[in-house]
Amino acid sequence: MRARFTAIAKGSQPAVVKMASYGGGVRLGAMMNYVSRAGEVEVEDDRGERICSRERLSSLRSEWEHLFQNREESRDIGVFSITMGSVPDYSSEELHALVSAALTRGLGERRFAYGIARHDDASLAVSGVVVLRNADGERLTGDTKAAGIVQGRYDGRSGTDDPTAVFSFDGYGNGVDYGTARLRRLVATFEGDVHDERGIMIENDSVAGDLVQKDWRHELHSRKSRDVMHLIMSARAGTDVDAFKDAARDFLAEQFPGHRYVFALHDPAEDPKEEAEGGKRPHVHVHAIITMKSEFGERIETRPQVFRAWRSLMAEKAREHGIQMEMTDRRELATAPAFGRNQVRPISRYGRTEHIGTSEAAHVRYEAKRSERTTVARARRSKDYTVTAQRVWNELVRASDDREVSNFAKNQEKLIETALSKGRGESEMLTSTVNFGSKYGANMVWLQAIVSEADKMREMSRPEFEAYEKRVETTLFRFERMVT
Structure with missing residues (x-):
C-alpha cells in the first residue's frame, strides 16, 4: 500500500x-x-x-x-394504445378516473402510466406504458396475443354503461432503460399530463425517472x-x-x-x-x-x-x-462512489461529457462524484480499510523527504479525517433518531391512522367528529412535547 x-x-x-x-x-x-x-x-x-x-x-x-x-431477454415493459368511443364531456378529474378504471379492468393489478388525447367525435385515444409482469407472476407478452387477453378481460368486466374500448400493443422492451425512455417519451408527447395507476401525475423527466428507477424496477423481474x-x-x-x-x-x-x-x-x-x-x-x-x-x-x-x-x-x-x-481504491482517497450509466443521461458532449441524473437520488450521486465530495463507505470492513489507509498516508507524511509527496499525503490524510468525522456525525444523528425512537414511531403510526380517518369525515356525525378532533389534538400535543 x-x-x-x-x-x-x-x-x-x-x-x-x-x-x-x-x-x-x-x-x-x-x-x-x-x-x-x-x-x-x-x-x-x-x-x-x-x-x-x-x-x-x-x-x-x-x-x-x-x-x-x-437466452431470450424478458419482455418487461409494454407500449399500448386504447381507443375509447362516446365518452361524455367529463372534467379532467372524472376523465382520468374513467380511463384509469378501464385500464385496470383490462390490465389488472399492474403498474402503468398513460396520457389522454380527446378527439372532436367524443372519442379518446389513450397511449401508455405498462409493466408486463404482475405481482402474481403473470407476464403479458406485449404483442397481438396479449392485446387479445387484455381485450377479453376488459369486455368481461365492463358493464353496459362503460364505454367501448379497443386495446392494442405497439411494442415491448427489456429493462429499466427501455421503460425510462418510453415513459419520458410519453411525458414529452402529452406535455406532462401523464398519470399512473394511482392517479399521481408524472409531469417531467425527473419524476418519470424516479418512478421507473425506484418503483417499477422491483416489479420487472428482468432477465437479460x-x-x-x-x-x-x-x-x-x-x-x-x-x-x-x-x-x-x-x-x-x-x-x-x-x-x-x-x-x-x-x-x-x-x-x-x-x-x-x-x-x-x-x-x-x-x-x-x-x-x-x-x-x-x-x-x-x-x-x-x-x-x-x-x-x-x-x-x-x-x-x-x-x-x-x-x-x-476510493476508500483510500475518501472519494464518492461511481455512478452507473443507468443512473445518468448525457446533456452535453462538448469537452467532458455532462450528465443529469435519471432520478433525484441518482443526480445526488452524480454530483457527489463530479464534485469529488469526500465520503467514506458505511460498511464496517470498508471503514476499517479507510482507517488503515489514513495511517499509511500519515506514515508517508513523516517518512518522505520529498516535499511534493509529503504535502500530497498530508492532504489525503486530512480528506480522510474529514470524511470519517462527517461519517461519525451522521452515525450519531442516526443513533439519536433511533433513541428518539419507539414513542416517535408509535405516535407516527397513531397519527397516520387518525389522519386516514379524514377520508370518512363526510360520513361522521357531530359527536363522532368531536371525538375525532380530540384524538388529533392529543396526538399533536404529544408530538410537541417530543420535539421541544
Missing part, C-alpha cells in the same frame, strides 16, 4: 477499467459497430488479426456462436442474456496512445485467455465521430467486446474484488509500457 501511495503522490494516474454493459449474442453486431465506429476504426481480435471491414466484423458472430447461450460484455479501459489525456494500446492488448491477453474478444483504441485526435455525437473524448480509451464464456467453458465473474484485480493488472501492464499508473 505504501509503495502505491508514494507513486500516486508522485503523479501516477489511476487505472480505470469499467464495465459498460452486457449483451446477448443478438446485440454483438451493434456493439462491434459502436466500437469500430461503423468500420472506420481498426479493430484487433484476440488472435492478433487486425480488422478494417464491417463484413469481416459481421462474420465473427458465426465464429463466436458456440459460446453464446442466446449475458453472452458478451463491453469493457472500457481509460487513461488521462496526453497519455502515449500507442503505449496504452499495447498495455491494453497485454492486459486482455493475460486476463481473458481462451475468451474471444475484439478491441479498438479511440484516440481523440483520430476519432471519426464528432464531439457533439459523443466522439473525440479528451482522454484516450480502449473499448473491448469479450465473450463471457471461454473456449474452455469458464465464465467471467464480475464482482468488486474481480474489478480490483483487473485494475491492478491493467496498471502493471501500463507500467511495463512506460505509463505511470496505479490501482486505486
Whole structure:
C-alpha cells in the first residue's frame, strides 16, 4: 500500500477499467459497430488479426456462436394504445378516473402510466406504458396475443354503461432503460399530463425517472442474456496512445485467455465521430467486446474484488509500457462512489461529457462524484480499510523527504479525517433518531391512522367528529412535547 501511495503522490494516474454493459449474442453486431465506429476504426481480435471491414466484423458472430447461450431477454415493459368511443364531456378529474378504471379492468393489478388525447367525435385515444409482469407472476407478452387477453378481460368486466374500448400493443422492451425512455417519451408527447395507476401525475423527466428507477424496477423481474460484455479501459489525456494500446492488448491477453474478444483504441485526435455525437473524448480509451464464456467453458465473474484485480493488472501492464499508473481504491482517497450509466443521461458532449441524473437520488450521486465530495463507505470492513489507509498516508507524511509527496499525503490524510468525522456525525444523528425512537414511531403510526380517518369525515356525525378532533389534538400535543 505504501509503495502505491508514494507513486500516486508522485503523479501516477489511476487505472480505470469499467464495465459498460452486457449483451446477448443478438446485440454483438451493434456493439462491434459502436466500437469500430461503423468500420472506420481498426479493430484487433484476440488472435492478433487486425480488422478494417464491417463484413469481416459481421462474420465473427458465426465464429463466436458456440459460446453464446442466446437466452431470450424478458419482455418487461409494454407500449399500448386504447381507443375509447362516446365518452361524455367529463372534467379532467372524472376523465382520468374513467380511463384509469378501464385500464385496470383490462390490465389488472399492474403498474402503468398513460396520457389522454380527446378527439372532436367524443372519442379518446389513450397511449401508455405498462409493466408486463404482475405481482402474481403473470407476464403479458406485449404483442397481438396479449392485446387479445387484455381485450377479453376488459369486455368481461365492463358493464353496459362503460364505454367501448379497443386495446392494442405497439411494442415491448427489456429493462429499466427501455421503460425510462418510453415513459419520458410519453411525458414529452402529452406535455406532462401523464398519470399512473394511482392517479399521481408524472409531469417531467425527473419524476418519470424516479418512478421507473425506484418503483417499477422491483416489479420487472428482468432477465437479460449475458453472452458478451463491453469493457472500457481509460487513461488521462496526453497519455502515449500507442503505449496504452499495447498495455491494453497485454492486459486482455493475460486476463481473458481462451475468451474471444475484439478491441479498438479511440484516440481523440483520430476519432471519426464528432464531439457533439459523443466522439473525440479528451482522454484516450480502449473499448473491448469479450465473450463471457471461454473456449474452455469458464465464465467471467464480475464482482468488486474481480474489478480490483483487473485494475491492478491493467496498471502493471501500463507500467511495463512506460505509463505511470496505479490501482486505486476510493476508500483510500475518501472519494464518492461511481455512478452507473443507468443512473445518468448525457446533456452535453462538448469537452467532458455532462450528465443529469435519471432520478433525484441518482443526480445526488452524480454530483457527489463530479464534485469529488469526500465520503467514506458505511460498511464496517470498508471503514476499517479507510482507517488503515489514513495511517499509511500519515506514515508517508513523516517518512518522505520529498516535499511534493509529503504535502500530497498530508492532504489525503486530512480528506480522510474529514470524511470519517462527517461519517461519525451522521452515525450519531442516526443513533439519536433511533433513541428518539419507539414513542416517535408509535405516535407516527397513531397519527397516520387518525389522519386516514379524514377520508370518512363526510360520513361522521357531530359527536363522532368531536371525538375525532380530540384524538388529533392529543396526538399533536404529544408530538410537541417530543420535539421541544
